[in-house]
Amino acid sequence: xxxxxxxxxxxxxxxxxxxxxxxxxxxxxxxxxxxxxxxxxxxxxxxxxxxxxxxxxxxxxxxxxxxxxxxxxxxxxxxxxxxxxxxxxxxxxxxxxxxxxxxxxxxxxxxxxxxxxxxxxxxxxxxxxxxxxxxxxxxxxxxxxxxxxxxxxxxxxxxxxx
Amino acid sequence: xxxxxxxxxxxxxxxxxxxxxxxxxxxxxxxxxxxxxxxxxxxxxxxxxxxxxxxxxxxxxxxxxxxxxxxxxxxxxxxxxxxxxxxxxxxxxxxxxxxxxxxxxxxxxxxxxxxxxxxxxxxxxxxxxxxxxxxxxxxxxxxxxxxxxxxxxxxxxxxxxxxxxxxxxxxxxxxxxxxxxxxxxxxxxxxxxxxxxxxxxxxxxxxxxxxxxxxxxxxxxxxxxxxxxxxxxxxxxxxxxxxxxxxxxxxxxxxxxxxxxxxxxxxxxxxxxxxxxxxxxxxxxxxxxxxxxxxxxxxxxxxxxxxxxxxxxxxxxxxxxxxxxxxxxxxxxxxxxxxxxxxxxxxxxxxxxxxxxxxxxxxxxxxxxxxxxxxxxxxxxxxxxxxxxxxxxxxxxxxxxxxxxxxxxxxxxxxxxxxxxxxxxxxxxxxxxxxxxxxxxxxxxxxxxxxxxxxxxxxxxxxxxxxxxxxxxxxx
Numbered sequence: 187x188x189x190x191x192x193x194x195x196x197x198x199x200x201x202x203x204x205x206x207x208x209x210x211x212x213x214x215x216x217x218x219x220x221x222x223x224x225x226x227x228x229x230x231x232x233x234x235x236x237x238x239x240x241x242x243x244x245x246x247x248x249x250x251x252x253x254x255x256x257x258x259x260x261x262x263x264x265x266x267x268x269x270x271x272x273x274x275x276x277x278x279x280x281x282x283x284x285x286x287x288x289x290x291x292x293x294x295x296x297x298x299x300x301x302x303x304x305x306x307x308x309x310x311x312x313x314x315x316x317x318x319x320x321x322x323x324x325x326x327x328x329x330x331x332x333x334x335x336x337x338x339x340x341x342x343x344x345x346x347x348x
Numbered sequence: 349x350x351x352x353x354x355x356x357x358x359x360x361x362x363x364x365x366x367x368x369x370x371x372x373x374x375x376x377x378x379x380x381x382x383x384x385x386x387x388x389x390x391x392x393x394x395x396x397x398x399x400x401x402x403x404x405x406x407x408x409x410x411x412x413x414x415x416x417x418x419x420x421x422x423x424x425x426x427x428x429x430x431x432x433x434x435x436x437x438x439x440x441x442x443x444x445x446x447x448x449x450x451x452x453x454x455x456x457x458x459x460x461x462x463x464x465x466x467x468x469x470x471x472x473x474x475x476x477x478x479x480x481x482x483x484x485x486x487x488x489x490x491x492x493x494x495x496x497x498x499x500x501x502x503x504x505x506x507x508x509x510x511x512x513x514x515x516x517x518x519x520x521x522x523x524x525x526x527x528x529x530x531x532x533x534x535x536x537x538x539x540x541x542x543x544x545x546x547x548x549x550x551x552x553x554x555x556x557x558x559x560x561x562x563x564x565x566x567x568x569x570x571x572x573x574x575x576x577x578x579x580x581x582x583x584x585x586x587x588x589x590x591x592x593x594x595x596x597x598x599x600x601x602x603x604x605x606x607x608x609x610x611x612x613x614x615x616x617x618x619x620x621x622x623x624x625x626x627x628x629x630x631x632x633x634x635x636x637x638x639x640x641x642x643x644x645x646x647x648x649x650x651x652x653x654x655x656x657x658x659x660x661x662x663x664x665x666x667x668x669x670x671x672x673x674x675x676x677x678x679x680x681x682x683x684x685x686x687x688x689x690x691x692x693x694x695x696x697x698x699x700x701x702x703x704x705x706x707x708x709x710x711x712x713x714x715x716x717x718x719x720x721x722x723x724x725x726x727x728x729x730x731x732x733x734x735x736x737x738x739x740x741x742x743x744x745x746x747x748x749x750x751x752x753x754x755x756x757x758x759x760x761x762x763x764x765x766x767x768x769x770x771x772x773x774x775x776x777x778x779x780x781x782x783x784x785x786x787x788x789x790x791x792x793x794x795x796x797x798x799x800x801x802x803x804x805x806x807x808x809x810x811x812x813x814x815x816x817x818x819x820x821x822x823x824x
Binding site for chain 1: 733735736737738739740741742747748749750751769770771772774780814819820
């Protein structure tokens with residue numbers, strides 16, 4: 187039976203991807219950034235007199251993997267054996283300016299099998315979905331990472347083999 | 349012409365030849381009782397066929413017996429008529445000639461001769477046959493075949509002539525037989541002055557449609573007998589009038605037309621009979637044949653294109669006579685499906701008998717498939733991403749971390765409805781068993797469905813670069 191597992195992972199960082207940094211430096215940088223952002227926002231509001239639009243979440247990692255351990259994708263691949271029983275699609279966003287939704291659309295050949303809705307929370311967020319595999323699921327697959335506006339952010343292509 | 353009707357030239361020749369044979373038989377035996385018995389046999393044959401089709405066993409058996417007996421009867425009873433037809437005719441008249449009977453008979457000569465003999469009290473008995481033959485009725489005639497003339501007639505009935513007691517038979521402008529013995533009438537109401545000649549004349553007239561002229565030897569009177577009617581002739585013009593009426597009451601020109609018309613009708617009937625017989629025989633030899641005929645699509649809408657069909661040809665099981673089936677080629681059969689009412693998408697079209705053109709005489713026993721699914725749509729072009737398809741089993745200690753195809757996208761042309769749903773082109777399956785290290789493979793693109801084709805007509809090869817690594821962790 188085919189099923190999709192969806193999970194949101196709140197992360198302070200992406201272990202193995204983003205290294206931990208000095209706290210004082212971060213605070214100073216954050217204050218500086220805030221000041222700059224406030225100044226820029228003020229001048230923009232005065233000039234445009236229009237409502238502020240939030241920046242979209244930035245996809246920094248999208249991979250297919252055999253499993254997820256400790257919030258990390260394990261054995262990233264493009265070919266998966268059916269004997270694994272399940273395959274995962276892992277995505278990481280940084281930054282996530284505001285609470286948002288993204289979608290993992292799973293296609294076998296060109297046929298939509300599943301459309302998993304995943305929530306993103308500021309400041310950065312990782313999430314994954316998975317697909318349980320049956321024998322008939324062998325063949326070409328793809329997962330489209332789609333934002334809340336319906337724009338495809340990334341397409342991951344893989345095969346399910348013997 | 350034969351080919352147009354679906355009949356080979358051999359069959360046309362077959363029908364023509366037998367029609368002529370039948371027509372010749374009619375011409376040769378016209379007016380004889382043989383022909384009537386033959387007609388009766390044909391009727392019996394038809395009745396027998398009806399009885400067979402109705403399953404009347406005893407009636408069929410009886411009719412079959414009657415027909416067999418009738419055939420014997422014809423040969424035995426009408427042997428004289430048959431032999432006279434076969435023996436007395438020369439080859440030209442047998443195969444080609446058409447007897448004209450009374451049409452060319454010079455009636456004036458007969459009238460003049462008869463009056464001359466009456467004046468001289470010369471007894472005479474002259475027979476002018478019409479349609480019915482005399483062979484089965486008269487006896488002991490002597491073939492004469494002399495050209496008719498007054499002198500000839502007078503000499504035949506001259507008292508010292510050995511044949512003067514018999515009758516002379518006149519056909520056309522010839523005296524064909526003399527000394528012919530006619531059957532005597534058994535009527536009892538005849539006038540007392542009627543002698544043997546009158547009784548013989550009446551006897552023949554009772555059994556045939558011949559006209560008989562009697563010249564009384566004792567009284568020098570002329571008597572005309574026809575259809576059991578006796579006419580005493582006192583005026584030459586009356587005699588000539590009666591003779592002309594007997595010959596058809598026509599001028600030679602009109603008589604010729606009537607005669608030609610009669611023969612034309614007879615020929616037409618012969619043709620119909622032989623054609624019917626041929627059809628009956630050929631149907632009896634009915635056979636079956638299978639033909640695979642390509643389907644022709646007609647009247648597709650503007651800008652519409654046929655992208656696929658569930659079958660490109662139709663298998664027809666055809667039935668017909670063996671000659672027709674043998675002469676039947678695929679070029680003479682067509683299957684045309686009308687796409688005038690087709691809509692974009694898959695259309696189900698019935699392959700009915702109306703959509704199949706066949707030569708006459710051929711019927712359809714089976715159509716396979718009876719309907720086609722035809723994809724008709726507006727054509728469009730689209731760029732589709734190319735994705736490698738991996739099959740088989742990768743070594744357990746390896747993991748394929750990356751695979752990319754070049755070109756990444758390929759343009760295809762296909763039906764609008766199909767291409768709107770398509771986003772990916774897949775390669776032909778790539779085997780994983782042979783992969784032990786990173787490398788590159790070449791693969792063809794699998795064009796599926798068949799309604800799509802590459803925009804660039806060249807067969808594009810996809811280069812697939814892949815990376816494999818040693819597996820660090822085995823999934824739990």
